[in-house]
Amino acid sequence: MKSNVTMKDIADKLGVSSVTVSKALNDKEGVSDELKNKIKYLADEMGYRYNAMAKSMKEGLSYNIGVIIPERYAGLAQSFYLNVYQTITRHLEKSGYYGILHILNNEDEKNLTLPRIYYEKKVDAFIILGQTSKNYIEKIQNIGLPKVFLDFYDEHADIDSVITDNFYGAYEITNYLVQKGHCDIGYVGNLTSTSSIQDRFLGYYKSLLEHKLHLNYDYILNDRDENGVYIDIQLPEKLPTAFVCNCDQVAHNLVQKLTKLDYQVPEDISVVGFDNDVYATITEPGLTTVEVDIEEMAHNAVSFILEKVKDSNKSFGRVLVKGKIVYRNSVREIKQG
């Protein structure tokens, strides 16, 4: 089980050249079946492990893709992104690539420090999973490697991003509330925080417009400060009959707050979320929410990034992935007066 067995060692034992061993182990043409089998068998027996670095050196490709997740999405949200990461690596492996996770800490984000895997050429490209600061986005955009933004986008038109169809998802789930008889519907989220929150707000607003419902700014509640840190949600004097929350975690916070004030969900007030992450099921009652299609998003991000590695001129733009509503028990039907 020595770990320093090389193709040369195998070749020497068999009295052939390492070229032949390479061909045999890679199932390439030009080796008799008999010899090939002998080589493979011996490789196994000698505990040979392929040295991917040597190939990488030759080709100038590491066969690694860096996946950057900002630490700011700490706590539970990570469980969602970790899920995405896992799906990404699964897709990468199909193409002989490997994912390298880099959690971007706040300090590095502020100082615009790129991951060391970049400076040491340990990756061929980056998938950035989760919105970073404007400055950091710009910094990343200027590096010479292919990159794809996942789950957020930026004003720069020339970047490729894969995002949930936040606008349409929020539009649909708001429509659902309207169908259930709700006319006073609020929205919870910091409108200037991320593109997701904004787009979800606009989808919500479109539904109101379409149904000729009034957008009451007293019903737009802030959920986080400018650093993305959750704040205590301030409720208005008079409450609407339903709230569209920009994500499940915030919906969870809202339900807790309402429960403490002796409101019942959904009897007194209906609440819907977005993401269908752990918070959707943790919350009591379970949240009706928009499920994000992680599989499809990861699949797109991976196929885009690999195509860009092959041909850096490829461009995909902003690609939307539709979610679907998952119905639970956080919405009640309002009888029409």
Next chain:
Amino acid sequence: MKSNVTMKDIADKLGVSSVTVSKALNDKEGVSDELKNKIKYLADEMGYRYNAMAKSMKEGLSYNIGVIIPERYAGLAQSFYLNVYQTITRHLEKSGYYGILHILNNEDEKNLTLPRIYYEKKVDAFIILGQTSKNYIEKIQNIGLPKVFLDFYDEHADIDSVITDNFYGAYEITNYLVQKGHCDIGYVGNLTSTSSIQDRFLGYYKSLLEHKLHLNYDYILNDRDENGVYIDIQLPEKLPTAFVCNCDQVAHNLVQKLTKLDYQVPEDISVVGFDNDVYATITEPGLTTVEVDIEEMAHNAVSFILEKVKDSNKSFGRVLVKGKIVYRNSVREIKQG
């Protein structure tokens, strides 16, 4: 910003050799300060990025450490392990190493499939973060790379592991309950599931023994099946006045269950957890629990693994890291009758 700038390119522009460039960029002896500065400046200007692979090839070291987390610790628990992972990488970076996260999926665990980073020599050693199946442990033990088990251990004496002092932590928090006047104390956890749960149970039991309290098997509740999947906790006819739970997540489940049955925590029944993870604060009321010293555990695991990379004969055995009790509001004092 071409990414294919090499030391040779810099050398050619300056009319020196690449050996000199290498020395300058690595701050080694044998280059005049003037030339060194010129080289560094030009490297920067040409957008040079160091090719770590070339060095790795020479030395036969990848400068990567694989961190394996079993997928089974899915959902929220991941947030805890992700936290540990982040701390690990921070420590690794200080030594010029990089962490490569590998989430071990259930299928690979069952089929005893090792990560591709092993077969392709992309890592020099492994840290296994979280208990895997017996068979997988054995499989990993037989590979020729250094490894350290983190947050669990195995009967095999020859493996190095870093674990929380589960026994002592559970012992202390149970002592605390006794101090608060509790005499009927239950324990929640599957005693045959993981070493952590077992050791915490034994710490709890030691406290009972020491205080001459009776161990009532009706008060030992199961929380998960043999695959580690959480099950509905079955409460006994008569309840104790307090429960020691093997982890915060289970404590959270128990509190939810009790609340549904109209018991009040801590008024009717006290509950303590273990880990001090997100569940400790999510739960209403906040859980009194044992905080695991992630920083110290990660630090130990990293320094052990790096020493083992340098000298594969080094051995550290089973190393315990003490936790500390964090007091919140899930325990009430019982007046002595």
Next chain:
DNA sequence: CTGAAAGCGCTTACAG
């Protein structure tokens, strides 16, 4: 079907 030669981008002795 098989192999000698060259090269990927560094670093490590060693020589000057």
Next chain:
DNA sequence: CTGAAAGCGCTTACAG
């Protein structure tokens, strides 16, 4: 202080 040579473990033409 500076550099020519060799080598890390592969693969890719190319020749036989």
